[in-house]
Amino acid sequence: MIMENNPVPLVELQDVSARVxxxxxxxxTTVNSASMLLNQGETYAVVGRSGSGKTSxxxxxxFLNKNFTGKYYYSGKSIQKCSDNTVSHMRARNIGFVFQNxxxxxxxxxxENVELPLLYAGLQQNKQTRRKTIEEALCAAGLxxxxxxxxxxxxxxxxxxxxxxxxxxTN
Numbered sequence: 518m519i520m521e522n523n524p525v526p527l528v529e530l531q532d533v534s535a536r537v538x539x540x541x542x543x544x545x546t547t548v549n550s551a552s553m554l555l556n557q558g559e560t561y562a563v564v565g566r567s568g569s570g571k572t573s574x575x576x577x578x579x580f581l582n583k584n585f586t587g588k589y590y591y592s593g594k595s596i597q598k599c600s601d602n603t604v605s606h607m608r609a610r611n612i613g614f615v616f617q618n619x620x621x622x623x624x625x626x627x628x629e630n631v632e633l634p635l636l637y638a639g640l641q642q643n644k645q646t647r648r649k650t651i652e653e654a655l656c657a658a659g660l661x662x663x664x665x666x667x668x669x670x671x672x673x674x675x676x677x678x679x680x681x682x683x684x685x686x687t688n
Contacts, residue, residue: 524556524557525592525593526554526555526556526590527555527556527557527591527592528553528554528555528578528589528590528591529553529554529555529588529589529590529593530551530552530553530577530578530587530588530589531552531587531588531589531590532550532551532552532586532587532588533548533550533551533552533577533585533586533587533588533589534546534548534549534550534551534585534586534587535547535548535573535577535582535584535585535586537573547570547573548570548573548574548577548585549570550587551574551587552587555578563575577589579608579612579614580596580604580605580607580608580612581608583596583597583601583604591607591611606639609634609637609638609639609687610638610639610687611687613634613683613684613685613686613687613688614684615677615680615681615683615684616680619668619676619677619679619680620680621668621676621679621680621683622668623667623668623669624667625667625668626664626665626666626667627655627660627663627664627665627666627667627668627671627679628648628651628655628664628665630668630679630683631651631654631655631679631682631683631686632647632651632686633683634683634684634686634687635647635650635651635686635687638687650686651664651686652664654682654683654685654686655679655682657682658678658679658681658682659678660675660678660679660682663675663679
C-alpha cells in the first residue's frame with residue numbers, strides 16, 4: 518500500500534454562500550456556493566469585476582464574517598464550531614490584511630504601525646525580538662530608513678508597503 522503525503526489544506530470551503538439584506542428588505546447573494554482548497558505556502562489571487570463578491574469572499578476567509586452557509590475549515594478545524602473569541606484569536610495570529618485605504622494609524626510611527634499585529638496576537642516576544650521582526654519586515658519592504666516617520670510623510674506606494682509589512686509580520 519502506497520501512502521501519499523496529503524497535508525491538510527490551510528483553508529477549505531465547501532459550498533459556502535453569503536447574503537446581505539438590502540435597504541429595501543430584499544436579499545442579495547454576495548457569495549454563491551464557493552468551494553476551494555488553499556494550501557499553506559502557496560499564493561492565490563481573488564479576481565473579478567466590481568461587485569462580484571471578492572470582498573465578501575475574503576471577509577469569510579479572513580474570519581471577518583461568520584454569517585454564511587456551507588462549511589469552512591481552517592487547518593482542518595471547523596470555523597462554525599469555534600467561539601467568537603477563538604476565531605478572533607485565530608485571526609490575530611494567522612491572518613493579515615491590506616485594506617484598500619491601508620488603514621495606517623496616523624499618530625503612530627511606521628514602526629508602531631507594523632508592531633500592532635504582534636501586540637494584538639499576544640505573541641510572547643520580548644521587545645528586542647519584536648524590534649528585530651519589525652525591522653526585518655520593513656527592510657524587506659525597502660522601508661528600513663522610515664522606521665520613525667509617520668504615515669502622512671510617506672507616498673501612497675510607501676504606505677501600501679507598510680501595510681503589507683504589517684500584514685506579514687506575524688508569519
